[in-house]
Amino acid sequence: MADAFFGTDLFSDLERLQKQMTGLFGGFPSSIRAGRFGAFPPINVGATDESIEIVAFAPGIKQENLEVAIDRGLLTISGERHAVWQEDMPEARRYAQERFIGSFRRVIELPEGADPDKVQAKYANGCLSVSVGRREASKPRAITVK
Incomplete structure (x- = not known):
């Protein structure tokens, strides 16, 4: 039913976003x-x-x-x-x-x-x-x- 509203799995999108952010900062904190x-x-x-x-x-x-x-x-x-x-x-x-x-x-x-x-x-x-x-x-x- 969630696919009807979002068109995709929300948790998969969040995981993908987290991986992109980790890659952006090299896996380490910015400070x-x-x-x-x-x-x-x-x-x-x-x-x-x-x-x-x-x-x-x-x-x-x-x-x-x-x-x-x-x-x-x-x-x-x-x-x-x-x-x-x-x-x-x-x-x-x-x-x-x-x-x-x-x-x-x-x-x-x-x-x-x-x-x-x-x-x-x-x-x-x-x-x-x-x-x-x-x-x-x-x-x-x-x-x-x-």
Whole structure:
């Protein structure tokens, strides 16, 4: 019955349109912050009783090009990744580029109990590890039943 009104299958048309849009943008978001797919750097976020742990996977970035800031419950990781191949082969023509280069910024909302005065960050082997301590009042504790 839907064919009588539209003359074709609406879902097939939408799928075709989606494929055309994907082809237009090369299958990647138009901006590094456009969506979860392609967001850089990819992150893992977890928690212990003592802290919130964030690991950002940022290989190929020099430590001095990374910045970590915390403000109003938001942890911001920003920096810049430079091209490597252009320095080694300036005469090479680019046919494809899958590795992101340029400035980036990720913002992570921290839980309410995060303590901005207890932040540590270290960068090793392409991984930026950030540990944000919890306030004493927000740490879980056992209550003795009498």
